[in-house]
Amino acid sequence: MKLTTFLLAILFSGGLLAADYKIDTKGAHASINFKIQHLGYSWLTGRFNDFSGSFSYDKAKPEDSKIQVKINTTSIDSNHAERDKHLRSGDFLNTDKFGEATFVSTKIKDKGNGKLEVVGDLTLHGVTKSITIDTTKVGEGDDPWGGYRVGFAGETEFRLKDFGIPEKLGKASQTVYLSLHVEGIRQ
């Protein structure tokens, strides 16, 4: 009985501190895009089509925010089946073994003017490393269908090597850049 009360208290207090949002992947108002140099001559872009996540956010206390995202790595899509097959193979993501990537925020710093620094653990290819996502709040407010939404855009980068992914694409193609867009619907 006491335990239930305790758990309810936690849930309730959490709800008071910050609103919980579900990332709108159902309506596809969110995307995880990557780009990497091709030979040093151009950018190759792609994305992960299947992911889900949630975050809590309160504009009065942005530093109390939290976000977690799960990505199905087999959903990588660079608009070329043969390349996607190669990217899913052991040469790159090894999705048979590492079918899921996750990001869990550990610390959020408010830099003012709607800018946030989201620090968190990215687990990719079986390796967990801390990365920092430079985030900008795009906007928030009521949507036309009775809901409430807030959206962010984020940029980050990491070396493939840092996550144990073999670098087979040459010198110019060792760093991958992520461009993230999330829109959350308040629960």
Place this chain on the structure above:
Amino acid sequence: MIKNTQQQYGLISKVIHWLVALVVFTMFGVGLWMVELDYYSTWYKDAPHYHKSVGILLTVVIIFRLVWRWFNVKPEPLKSHSRFERIAAHIAHIIIYVLLFAIFISGYLISTADGRGISVFNWFEVPSLGQFVENQEDLAGEIHELLAFGLIGLVAIHALAALKHHFFDKDSTLKRMF
């Protein structure tokens, strides 16, 4: 003789048989080699292009081979062949054809999974039929590889059986193909 007779395979059958044997073994080797190529290898783009082009042409050759087989006399099994040998050889031949077509189809399904067609030596293009299952290129790729190993295994048995007839039974089974 161009055509088959009751006793002997004709020239067309022989040429196609040995041509297909050579191409299948080469394709198997190239297939294993090309997927391990370094991105900066000069063969990185060309090897798969030739592998796919030859695969499409081989499909046409095998279809012609089946048509030719259908409209021709089939040399009769040698009298010295046992009942087991006749049935086993016949089943093996059918499975070889089935495997060949399964490999052609699965290979086609890898490259055409995203709607792109297959360019045959930049000469003509075989159009895509689109995607039938999600991540089709992965599934088709695994099937393509597994069946290729299966085919080579079966062909090895087929070849060993022919050599057994030639060297142990000392009959004309293998000679009829030359």
